[in-house]
Amino acid sequence: MNKLSSIEAINRARDSHISQMKKIELLIGGEEIENPTSVKHTECVFGKWFYNKDNQVEEILGSLFYEKMEILHTKWHGEYARVFEIFFTNRKTGFFSKILGTDKIDEMDMDKAKLYYRELQATTELLLHAISSSQRRISALSDSKFK
Numbered sequence: 001m002n003k004l005s006s007i008e009a010i011n012r013a014r015d016s017h018i019s020q021m022k023k024i025e026l027l028i029g030g031e032e033i034e035n036p037t038s039v040k041h042t043e044c045v046f047g048k049w050f051y052n053k054d055n056q057v058e059e060i061l062g063s064l065f066y067e068k069m070e071i072l073h074t075k076w077h078g079e080y081a082r083v084f085e086i087f088f089t090n091r092k093t094g095f096f097s098k099i100l101g102t103d104k105i106d107e108m109d110m111d112k113a114k115l116y117y118r119e120l121q122a123t124t125e126l127l128l129h130a131i132s133s134s135q136r137r138i139s140a141l142s143d144s145k146f147k
Contacts, residue, residue: 001055003146006138009049014131016045017076021124024080027087028110028117039084041077060145065134072127079123082116 001009020037027033041047050057050073058066086109105113 001060001146003138003141003143006055006060006146007135009055010131010135010138013046013049014128014135017124017127017131020044020080021121024083024117024120027083028113036084036088037080039077039081041074044077046073047077056147060141061134061137065130065137069127069130069134072123072130076120076123076127079116079120083113083120086110086113086116 023033023037038044038047042051049055050069061069086105
């Protein structure tokens with residue numbers, strides 16, 4: 001992966017996490033979303049890029065930057081899993097549930113989801129900061145560092 005494609009890939013990864021947060025915001029606002037973000041940290045857009053050995057992310061970023069992003073990204077997905085469980089795992093979404101009105105998130109679960117979302121926002125800020133630092137690092141590296 002050359003320097004330009006590395007910068008573009010990390011930009012897509014950043015944009016993906018921003019998009020994921022918007023999806024969660026829509027859920028909390030009562031909207032339905034399609035294609036929810038994967039709970040597995042290796043299956044989201046960021047994870048697919050980050051853990052793909054062909055991209056040489058660890059070699060390019062260095063172990064300190066890589067480990068910091070890995071910790072934050074894994075933490076983000078752990079926190080997101082709690083929101084996902086409320087909206088997708090525990091929720092009844094069948095035909096009869098919709099007719100009977102039992103497909104709604106109960107008030108206590110919605111309060112939990114809002115709390116989890118605030119925690120997720122804080123982790124997102126840290127992750128986006130780490131991504132920005134990594135972007136600057138990649139931009140400053142010599143082209144010879146890339147294949």
